[in-house]
Amino acid sequence: MSESRLPGWKDLTLGLAILEPMSARNNLTGSWRSERPVWDHTKCIKCGVCQMYCPEACISQDADGYFQADMDYCKGCGICSRECWTQCITMQQEEV
Amino acid sequence: MAKAAPQSLRKGIEVSISMAEAAMQANVDVVAAYPITPQTHIVEHLSELVADGRLDAEFVPVESEHSAMSACCGSSASGARTYTATSSQGLALMHEILYIASALRLPIVMAVANRALSGPISIWNDHGDIMAERDTGWIQVFVENGQEAYDMTFHAFRVAEDHGVLLPYMINFDGFILSHVIEPIVYWSQELVDQYIGLYEPMLRLDTKNPITMGPVGIPDIYLETRKAHDFVLRESKATIVKAWDEMEKLVGRRYRPIETYKTDGARILLLTMGGVSETAMTAVDALREAGLPVGLVRIRLWRPFPFEELYEAVKDCEVLGVVDRCLSTGGPGGPVASEIKGALYHKDKRPKVVEFIAGIGGRDVRVEDFQDMAKKTLSVADGAPLPPFELVGVRE
Amino acid sequence: MLYEIRFHGRGGQGAVTSAELLAQAAIAEGRFGQAFPSFGPERRGAPVMAFARVSDERIRNRSAVYHPNAVLVLDPSLLKMVDVGKGLAKDGVIIINSANSPQDLQKEYSLAGKVASVDALTIATTIIGRPITNTTMLGALLAATKLVEIGRLEEATTNRFGPLAKRNILAMRKAIETTAFGWS
Numbered sequence: 001m002s003e004s005r006l007p008g009w010k011d012l013t014l015g016l017a018i019l020e021p022m023s024a025r026n027n028l029t030g031s032w033r034s035e036r037p038v039w040d041h042t043k044c045i046k047c048g049v050c051q052m053y054c055p056e057a058c059i060s061q062d063a064d065g066y067f068q069a070d071m072d073y074c075k076g077c078g079i080c081s082r083e084c085w086t087q088c089i090t091m092q093q094e095e096v
Numbered sequence: 097m098a099k100a101a102p103q104s105l106r107k108g109i110e111v112s113i114s115m116a117e118a119a120m121q122a123n124v125d126v127v128a129a130y131p132i133t134p135q136t137h138i139v140e141h142l143s144e145l146v147a148d149g150r151l152d153a154e155f156v157p158v159e160s161e162h163s164a165m166s167a168c169c170g171s172s173a174s175g176a177r178t179y180t181a182t183s184s185q186g187l188a189l190m191h192e193i194l195y196i197a198s199a200l201r202l203p204i205v206m207a208v209a210n211r212a213l214s215g216p217i218s219i220w221n222d223h224g225d226i227m228a229e230r231d232t233g234w235i236q237v238f239v240e241n242g243q244e245a246y247d248m249t250f251h252a253f254r255v256a257e258d259h260g261v262l263l264p265y266m267i268n269f270d271g272f273i274l275s276h277v278i279e280p281i282v283y284w285s286q287e288l289v290d291q292y293i294g295l296y297e298p299m300l301r302l303d304t305k306n307p308i309t310m311g312p313v314g315i316p317d318i319y320l321e322t323r324k325a326h327d328f329v330l331r332e333s334k335a336t337i338v339k340a341w342d343e344m345e346k347l348v349g350r351r352y353r354p355i356e357t358y359k360t361d362g363a364r365i366l367l368l369t370m371g372g373v374s375e376t377a378m379t380a381v382d383a384l385r386e387a388g389l390p391v392g393l394v395r396i397r398l399w400r401p402f403p404f405e406e407l408y409e410a411v412k413d414c415e416v417l418g419v420v421d422r423c424l425s426t427g428g429p430g431g432p433v434a435s436e437i438k439g440a441l442y443h444k445d446k447r448p449k450v451v452e453f454i455a456g457i458g459g460r461d462v463r464v465e466d467f468q469d470m471a472k473k474t475l476s477v478a479d480g481a482p483l484p485p486f487e488l489v490g491v492r493e
Numbered sequence: 494m495l496y497e498i499r500f501h502g503r504g505g506q507g508a509v510t511s512a513e514l515l516a517q518a519a520i521a522e523g524r525f526g527q528a529f530p531s532f533g534p535e536r537r538g539a540p541v542m543a544f545a546r547v548s549d550e551r552i553r554n555r556s557a558v559y560h561p562n563a564v565l566v567l568d569p570s571l572l573k574m575v576d577v578g579k580g581l582a583k584d585g586v587i588i589i590n591s592a593n594s595p596q597d598l599q600k601e602y603s604l605a606g607k608v609a610s611v612d613a614l615t616i617a618t619t620i621i622g623r624p625i626t627n628t629t630m631l632g633a634l635l636a637a638t639k640l641v642e643i644g645r646l647e648e649a650t651t652n653r654f655g656p657l658a659k660r661n662i663l664a665m666r667k668a669i670e671t672t673a674f675g676w677s
Contacts, residue, residue, distance in 0.1 A: 009321035009328070014262065014300050015201035016322050018309035108520030108649070110513075220532060272532040273555045278513045279527050280520045375553035459532060463556045 198233030220459020270372030363392030380467030430486030507627030595675030632668030
């Protein structure tokens with residue numbers, strides 16, 4: 001596997017500014033995940049606490065009002081599961 | 097060549113007030129400052145100029161100096177020409193943001209009325225405040241009189257905003273012995289100022305229509321390269337600094353160099369000073385030369401980037417160099433300027449001995465006689481006396 | 494030639510302003526002037542000093558004035574507590590705001606050097622309407638030394654005080670006429 005060369009000091013932007021907006025999206029933190037959140041819609045009251053606490057801001061609401069995580073970015077931290085009022089989110093082991 | 101200034105432009109004015117009016121002539125967009133002690137009349141006068149409608153700028157009276165420099169960073173990042181002034185404890189409170197201003201490559205101009213740091217509580221002149229900020233990555237210049245303080249305000253904007261530089265610039269002028277003195281200052285016409293500094297065109301700016309990120313995390317993989325780039329551009333800025341002084345000479349006839357000399361021809365010993373006491377030292381050198389003593393003076397004007405070559409050129413032929421520091425490096429090598437000078441000379445085969453004096457601490461007056469004593473002590477070392485330890489000039493037993 | 498002046502007053506009496514006006518007058522003549530206070534916090538009523546230098550050549554010395562050619566005492570009550578004659582240059586002159594004669598003042602306070610006096614308090618109270626003697630005392634300085642042109646000093650006063658300048662200038666002129674010299 002070839003490692004791409006890191007930039008030298010002459011290659012840097014002025015003051016290390018990042019010129020591409022939202023470039024953090026290129027970092028797919030979903031690759032860090034060992035557990036995934038799974039919602040039980042029978043217990044979910046659609047309160048949105050999971051969305052508010054998600055540190056990746058990767059949880060969104062679907063057309064029916066239920067919540068889901070974007071698996072490109074969900075890093076499996078489990079905060080949504082911990083904070084859920086009705087304990088409707090369980091963390092399930094990812095298959096290896 | 098020097099054009100004789102019209103008499104109407106030569107004013108008897110307080111140095112601080114002239115600097116505020118230079119900032120007005122430079123047409124600054126934002127002044128963010130903490131407007132009480134420790135301060136000078138600079139920001140007080142700027143607030144009047146803004147309130148009276150003579151300067152179309154935003155005056156932001158913040159709640160601390162930490163906030164003042166933070167607001168300056170935000171303002172400069174948005175592309176506004178930004179100015180502030182501070183002193184002693186205020187500069188110390190800005191400390192952590194000073195590094196950020198330079199790392200973000202923001203061309204902020206700041207006047208620093210150099211004064212002692214507490215404690216004991218002091219509002220008087222020395223270089224204790226600025227020596228704590230040596231390594232903040234700013235361009236740092238010391239001036240010796242009111243005319244230079246006024247002129248250097250234009251030089252600061254000209255250099256800081258140059259796209260090959262883009263670094264913040266500190267104009268160091270001694271508190272009280274310069275800041276509160278009334279003396280003759282020849283103003284530039286507005287046309288000349290406009291011609292010299294033009295409009296500020298930012299290379300990068302915060303803009304909601306074209307968003308960028310300034311100040312991201314520098315992980316270990318990139319922090320080192322960022323610091324190298326900063327160090328490189330600060331060192332390289334010397335060429336732009338000197339070029340801008342050359343152009344100023346063409347416009348107003350006053351010549352500024354990174355290292356200045358005075359009566360060094362045939363001098364066996366030189367005193368070395370920085371800032372407002374340099375002119376008092378010249379008076380002492382005049383008297384000693386009249387008495388037939390081979391004494392001269394070297395003054396550091398450009399402190400960062402440090403002018404290594406120019407310094408060596410100025411001191412290499414003397415036998416002993418008497419460095420006059422305005423700050424005590426407590427428990428350290430004595431004076432910070434002397435220790436840098438010694439570092440700069442260490443690897444040279446031919447180099448003068450260095451005698452160290454620390455004078456004018458916390459507002460203690462440095463008289464012509466004091467400089468004469470220092471010169472004579474330095475001369476005695478050239479005549480074979482043993483090298484003395486650093487001396488706190490005037491300290492009582 | 495370099496001429497150095499020390500002003501003694503109390504915080505709020507305008508000693509610093511008078512030093513500044515003097516320097517500005519010299520600069521307006523195309524000569525060189527320098528003025529500065531004894532540095533420190535401003536304290537109303539406390540004994541304060543201010544300094545000025547006037548010269549035909551560029552002034553480089555930035556230390557305090559130790560050997561004044563002239564000393565101006567704006568407040569006679571200072572004579573009891575401050576050594577106003579300290580370091581006075583040879584042929585130096587001490588100019589005091591007092592209704593007493595220079596001879597009496599010289600004797601009472603054992604002053605060395607030449608002494609002049611002017612009743613600046615009465616002049617200021619009568620003409621300006623306030624017991625602020627700084628501009629009046631500048632008139633006395635001119636009477637004793639002719640250091641700067643009166644016209645330039647009046648110009649500097651006008652620039653500083655605007656509409657209030659007129660009475661200050663009248664007081665200055667009155668002092669020039671009425672200053673008494675202890676020497677002939």
